[in-house]
Each structure stands twice: as C-alpha cells, then as structure tokens.
Amino acid sequence: MKKKFKVENLDCAHCAAKMEDAIKKIPGVEDAVMNFMTQKLTLEIADDANMDEIVDKAQECVTKVSIVCEIIR
Amino acid sequence: MTSRQKKVLYRILISGIMFIILFAMEHTGGLEALSSKWMALVVCLVPYLIIGYDVILKAIRNIRNGQVFDENFLMMIATFGAFVVSEYIEAVAVMLFYQVGELFQSYAVGKSRQSIADLMDICPEYANLEIDGQIEEVDPEDVEIGSIVLIKPGEKVPLDGIVIEGESFLDTSALTGESVPRKIYPNDEIISGCINGSGTLRVRVTKEFDDSTVAKILELVENASSKKAKVENFITRFAKYYTPFVTIAALILAIVPPIILQDNWMIWLERACIFLVISCPCALVISVPMGFFGGIGAASKIGVLVKGSNYLELLSEMDTIVFDKTGTLTNGVFEVTEVIRKKGVHENVLQIAASVEAFSTHPIAESICKAYNKEENAEALKVIDVEEISGHGVRAKLDESEVLVGNIKMMKAHGISCKAHKGSGTVVYVAKDNAYLGAVIISDTIKEGAAKAIKKMKIAGVSKTVMLTGDRKEAALAVAEELKLDEVHYELLPGDKVSKVEEYIETADRNAKVAFVGDGINDAPVLARADIGIAMGSLGSDAAIEAADVVIMDDDLRKISRVIKISKKTMSIVKQNIVFALGVKGLILLLGALGMATMWAAVFADVGVAVIAILNSMRTLNAKF
Numbered sequence: 001m002k003k004k005f006k007v008e009n010l011d012c013a014h015c016a017a018k019m020e021d022a023i024k025k026i027p028g029v030e031d032a033v034m035n036f037m038t039q040k041l042t043l044e045i046a047d048d049a050n051m052d053e054i055v056d057k058a059q060e061c062v063t064k065v066s067i068v069c070e071i072i073r
Numbered sequence: 074m075t076s077r078q079k080k081v082l083y084r085i086l087i088s089g090i091m092f093i094i095l096f097a098m099e100h101t102g103g104l105e106a107l108s109s110k111w112m113a114l115v116v117c118l119v120p121y122l123i124i125g126y127d128v129i130l131k132a133i134r135n136i137r138n139g140q141v142f143d144e145n146f147l148m149m150i151a152t153f154g155a156f157v158v159s160e161y162i163e164a165v166a167v168m169l170f171y172q173v174g175e176l177f178q179s180y181a182v183g184k185s186r187q188s189i190a191d192l193m194d195i196c197p198e199y200a201n202l203e204i205d206g207q208i209e210e211v212d213p214e215d216v217e218i219g220s221i222v223l224i225k226p227g228e229k230v231p232l233d234g235i236v237i238e239g240e241s242f243l244d245t246s247a248l249t250g251e252s253v254p255r256k257i258y259p260n261d262e263i264i265s266g267c268i269n270g271s272g273t274l275r276v277r278v279t280k281e282f283d284d285s286t287v288a289k290i291l292e293l294v295e296n297a298s299s300k301k302a303k304v305e306n307f308i309t310r311f312a313k314y315y316t317p318f319v320t321i322a323a324l325i326l327a328i329v330p331p332i333i334l335q336d337n338w339m340i341w342l343e344r345a346c347i348f349l350v351i352s353c354p355c356a357l358v359i360s361v362p363m364g365f366f367g368g369i370g371a372a373s374k375i376g377v378l379v380k381g382s383n384y385l386e387l388l389s390e391m392d393t394i395v396f397d398k399t400g401t402l403t404n405g406v407f408e409v410t411e412v413i414r415k416k417g418v419h420e421n422v423l424q425i426a427a428s429v430e431a432f433s434t435h436p437i438a439e440s441i442c443k444a445y446n447k448e449e450n451a452e453a454l455k456v457i458d459v460e461e462i463s464g465h466g467v468r469a470k471l472d473e474s475e476v477l478v479g480n481i482k483m484m485k486a487h488g489i490s491c492k493a494h495k496g497s498g499t500v501v502y503v504a505k506d507n508a509y510l511g512a513v514i515i516s517d518t519i520k521e522g523a524a525k526a527i528k529k530m531k532i533a534g535v536s537k538t539v540m541l542t543g544d545r546k547e548a549a550l551a552v553a554e555e556l557k558l559d560e561v562h563y564e565l566l567p568g569d570k571v572s573k574v575e576e577y578i579e580t581a582d583r584n585a586k587v588a589f590v591g592d593g594i595n596d597a598p599v600l601a602r603a604d605i606g607i608a609m610g611s612l613g614s615d616a617a618i619e620a621a622d623v624v625i626m627d628d629d630l631r632k633i634s635r636v637i638k639i640s641k642k643t644m645s646i647v648k649q650n651i652v653f654a655l656g657v658k659g660l661i662l663l664l665g666a667l668g669m670a671t672m673w674a675a676v677f678a679d680v681g682v683a684v685i686a687i688l689n690s691m692r693t694l695n696a697k698f
Contacts, residue, residue: 009077011179014358017309033296037186037366042296064138067131068077 003051005041006072007034007062015065022061028054041071074180081176085169088120092165095120099162110159117161125152125168144353147320154346155672158339167350167672174680181687182359195247195266195287200231203275213265214282224274230267233285234276235260241272248290249626250376266290289618293378297369300381301362304647308361312354319662323348326666340668347665350675356654360686361647367693368643375698377636378624387605388623388640392585393577394535394633397570397599398542398552400592401609402630403517407436409444410498411514422503422511428454429469429478430501433461437499440515466501477504484509498548516548524556526630533637536585539577541570570599578604590633592617607633635698643693650686657682 010016020034023041028049033042045054055073062069074082095117125148132145148171155164200213201223208223213231216222221237224230230243242254245267254270257263263276266287282288301309327345331338365382372379379385399405412423427445430438431453445451456469456476465486466479477483484491484502491509494500498516502509527538539560542549549563562573577587589596589603592610597620600606608621610628618624625632661678664670 011182012355012359014312014355017358036362039186067134 001047001049001051002042002044005043005055007039007041008070008072009066009068010034010036010039012036012066015069018065019062019069022064023058026054026057026061029058032058075183078176078180078183081172084124085172085176088124088165088169091120091123092162092169095162095165114156114161117165121152121165121168124165124172125149128168128171144355147316147349147352151346151349151672154342154349158343160343160672163672167676170673170676171350171680174676174684177684178355178359178680178687181684182363195229196291197229197231197265197287201225201228213285216278216282218278218281220278222276222278224269224276226269226271226273228269230263230265230269230276232265232276232278232282233263233280234278235262236274237277238275239272241274242270244268244270246376248286248376250374250632251627251629290378293380293618293624294369294373297366297379297381300383302365302382302386304386304644304651305361305365305382308354308357308651312358315354316352319348319352322662323352343672344665344668347670347672347675348662350672351658351661351665351678353679355679356658356683356686357651359683360650360654360690363687364643364647364650364690364693367646367691368639371639371643371693371696371698372636374694375632375635375639376626376629377632378618378626379636379640380622380624384605384622385640385643387586388588388637389644390584390586391535391588391605391637393537393539393581393587394530395539395541395574395577395587395589395603396558397589397591397596398540398544398549399517401590402523402540402552402556403519405517405592407440407499407515408518409440409513410516410518412511413494413514414511415509418510420505420510423448423513424451424454425471425476425505425510426478426501426503426513427451428456428471429459429467429476432456432459432469433467437501437515438467441501441513444513471505474506477507478502517544517552519552519555520628520630523630526634527556527558529631529634530637533634534641535637541565541573543567567595570596571602574599574603578602592628638698639693642696642698646690646693650689653689654682654686 016034016036020032023029023032023034023043028046029043030046031044035042041058043051043054043058045051055071059071062071128145129149132143132149135143135146148168152164152168155161155167197213199210200216201208202211202216203221203223216232222231222234226241236257236259238259240259241257243257243263244254245264246252247268248264248266257274262279263274265285323345326348327342330336331341362382365385368385369379369382372385379388396402409423414422423441423445427442430441454471456471459467459469461467462479462483465483466477469476469478477487477489478501480500481491481493481502484504487504487507489504489507489509491502491504491512494512494514498514501513501515503511503513530538537560538558539562540549540553540556540558541562543565544563546563549561553561565573574587574589581587586604588605588607589599590607590609591600592608597616600608600620605623606621607623607625608617609625609630623636657678661670661674665675
C-alpha cells in the first residue's frame, strides 16, 4: 500500500534525509521517501501493516529530528 | 514569510540592537567600566539567550536522542567556547549571525521551492460535475468515468475526456511548453492540466483522476528527486564524514598544539571553535539537490519531463543519440511526395489514381485521395466496374477504357512496360488501355525542422547520430542523407534494435552515454535498455511515460538540444556550488588553524556560503534555453 502525506515545517534538507533513514527502519515500512522539495512523505507499507500505527511511529521519528515538523494526515 | 520566520526576525532585531549597544560600549571602553568581569558576562548573556535559546534547547534534545554531531550542538559548543575565552561579544555575534543566516537560508529555500511548485501548478482543484442537469463543484478524485463535466473559460481541465459540446482554445503550455493554444472541437480528446480558453466545454470523462495525465505527471515530477545523481550521492556520503572529521580536527586543534608548543590554551580553543562553526555541510546538502530540482523544473517549463536528477546528469554526458525512424524523425504518415508523368501524356495521373482508389480503404489509397483533394478544382472522374486485385492493385473502367492502378507486379502481369522507379517510398503505377501513363510516389515525410534539430544537437555536444529502422534500404538512406545522420541501420527486426543499441553502449567510452529516442509505441524495450530512453510525442500515452527516462510531451525534436543545454547548465551550477562551498570552507579552515580567521569569517563560510549557493542553484530555473 502506498500513501502520500503532506509534511509541514520541514525546513532543512539534511533533516529530511535523517527522517527518511529513520522511517525506513520502522517495521512494516517497505519504502519511504521524504521529499524536501515538495514537502511530502511517501510511505509504502506491507499489506498487513496498519497505516495509522506506522504514521504514528513515523511522526516520532520526525519529531526526534525536528520538534516543529509535522506529518499531516 | 511564515509566522515562525517572523518570530525569529523579531528576536534578531531585539538582540541585534542590544548587540550594537554592547559593541559600542566595548569600543568606548564602557564594558570594562562595569564593576566586574562577571557583570559583563551577565550583560552579554541577555542578548545571547534571546537569540540562541532555541539552538541550545535543540542541541540538548538532540544529544538525548543520540544525535551528537548536528549544527545546533556545534554552534552551542563554539559559542560556549567563546565565552570561556572571554570573547563575550564574539559569542553573541556568532549566534546572531548564525540565526540571520539560517533565517535567510530558510527564506531563500522556501521561495525557490515555491517558484518550482508554481511551475508545476497543474493540478486541478475542482471539477464542475453535471448531475441531473445541475452543476456541482466536486473534487476531481470523486468523478467517475462516463460522467459529464463542464469546463468554464479560464478553468483547468480537471480530467481526461472527450468534448461533447462547445468549441474553445486550449492552453497546453503547462504540459507541453507549447505557447500556441490548440483549437478544440466536439469529439476531440482533451487532457487534464490544460487551461481552457474562451469557450465553455462539456466533456465526457474517460479516465479516473488517478489514471489521468495530470496525476501521472505530478507523480512523476514528485518522484524525480528520489532518483539521485552520482554527484548527489557523493555529497550525501561526503557530508556523513565531513562533520565528524572537522569536529575531531577541532578537538585535536584544541588539545595538541598547546601541549606541544606550550602555548596559551585560550588561543587554540578559539581556533577550534572556528572549526566547529564551519563543520556543517549545509551549503552542499541543500544547494546540490536544489540545483538538480531547478534543472528538472526548467526542463518541465519547456515541456520535457526528466524522471530523476541522475538522468539530467546522464544527459549532460550524452555522446551518441540513436533515433527510431518512423514517428520520430518522420511523421509516420504516408503522403504523396511525387507524381511522375510519362512524356507526351496529358492526363492528370493523380486524378485518375485518386478516382480509382476512392473505392479502396487501403492506407495508400487514402493518402492518394487526400493528396488529390488538396488540388484546386478537385473532381473525381466517373469510374465503373471497380475491382480490387489483392496484392496487385485496382482495375476499373473509365470512359470505355480500362484503367490499372497498382504496383509493378500488376504492370508486369499485364505486359505493360514501364521503368521501375528507384529510390524511397512506395510506387503506384497508373496505366490506361495497357499503356503506361505515370506513377504516384508515396513516402513517409520527414518532420519539419528535423534537420535543424539534428544540427543543434551536434552543436550541443552530441558526437554521433544514428538511425535505426525496419524500413527498406532506399527509404532509410534517403532519410539519413537528408538529415545528415552519421550512421544508419535498416531492415531491422524489432529485436535487432535492442541489440544495436547494446552494441553502441558496449563500444562507447564509460563516460559517453547512449540515448535512444523513440515514440514509445513499440520500442519500450529499447527505451529501457539505453542509458537514457527519450520518448517523444507522448502526451497521453501511459506506456511511453512509464518506459522512458525523459519524456518530451509534444513531438518537437528541437527540445532534445534544449534539454541537453539545461542538463549541462545544471551540472555546471552544481559543480560551481561544490567547488565554491568546499573552497571557502577549506580556506577558512586553513586560515583558522593558523589563527588568521575570525569567528565572523567562519560564520560567513557556514551560512553565507549556503545562501549564495542556494541563490546560484536557482539560476537554471530562470534562464532561457
């Protein structure tokens, strides 16, 4: 399953790469792209994974890098 | 400016004013007049904390999260170091200028990103759906296939569909880069993302939003930055090592020389702080991807989609360009290119051929009729007893005489002597009462401006142009000669095209890339095999958009040389940024180690360089190609 999310207050390319690396390591995530230019997160998750749970975990990863950055669902 | 940026701006202003007062006091000796050194520290801490509290908080939080080497931490250490060596004013200045630079940087990034986003602002926000005669504004994603939507003047076409009512001009420039609007009549197909001109259109939707052209293109553009160029990957790897390296160097600088040289600890601590300020690779990490994004943006401005920055990099190294003939270099439409009349014959050969062929549905017959109908006073002759002879041609009766229109085999079968025509194209012979009258030659026509486009590609740096075709030798050579192509391979089977392209890839140098240009209809395997697959005229063709690396939305060959220029410009800007950023940083590191650079210079090397590099990377977007 593939889904796109808008990301707010993502203001450094360096951080976006860090977030992407962390999100990719979440169990159930097959691929993740944190696009700094379009301010969008693309998540590809396993079919049996729960999207809501994964987005919660992804938000944790994002907050660790930048406290103001937020994934919009 | 966002509200967050405004908040930072106010903090900069407040602490900036305080800094100026302190700065003046220091130079007039006012600061020493304060009762004690501790008093001076407290006075300087006020503007320092106003401007830098968030940096320190972030640094502490990141350390707790196990991320030590981030710029906040480095700024904190650098300014703490300045306090330790009693350079209070300097500590405030460094933090202040760091924040000014960060603000400017985030503003510049936001602006540039916005200008790229505006360029790709082709996504329709709503559709006027017709429900039981009533119009309702809905999300394009909720419209089903077969529904009727109304497109008012000036609105974006929300979904792909067929016009059922209304006439208008359609502005396709956002998709194709073509500035001349296209006239639209009922029964024409229209593509989402275009802008409707002056007329209102009623359109029957043929594709769901997710399958529509606009959704496909947006998806492609958004994913473009995930395919990274070699330079980009290099920078990412470099950044990983750069920061720890500089930080460790700073540590060594702070400890080793004072011990060996028995020198003052404070001097070397200050120099180490300079190292820390420069240790962030931000200038590179932001400006390099941004440069590529600017290049992709510039290409999409002229109607060329580049599917990733790696392809932009490959385009700049393109050495050999292989074309498919039909539909790429030629129009793929058969037209009458020549009419031969035997000496002494007065009849209109084309008229006779057209009158007889009017009853046939063969594509060649159709092009003969089309050519004749273009003539002035075109009028078909009365023919009767029309009989189509498979594999030969058509026989008919015209005013008591027998007319034969067909190939050389037909002429031979009737014992008619005629000169076999040499050269490209298909020949249709015309005979009346067993006497040869003349012939009509039909061939595929070369695209307008193709020769010029090839010449421009050569100027742009392509060293070899090749044509592949399944067509006959004569036809192939004629086209190759007219376009001045370097090499040509003819009478190929579809599979041969892949192996030919492979041959070119194998024989080429490692840094000389091979591109294949096709119309994407049946050459998807070749497009995929080439270093760079370029699909042409693919607006609305999903297969081509999928298989190719570079998609030219209309069928204008001239765009190839333009996109090569864009790729070269992008690469040169990216390289400029790398050299500039690393050069300045290296220089300041060196001067810093020797004690010849100030903290101020270090702040410039960090944020100043980043801002300049970002502004530089946006040049591609605004340049004309």
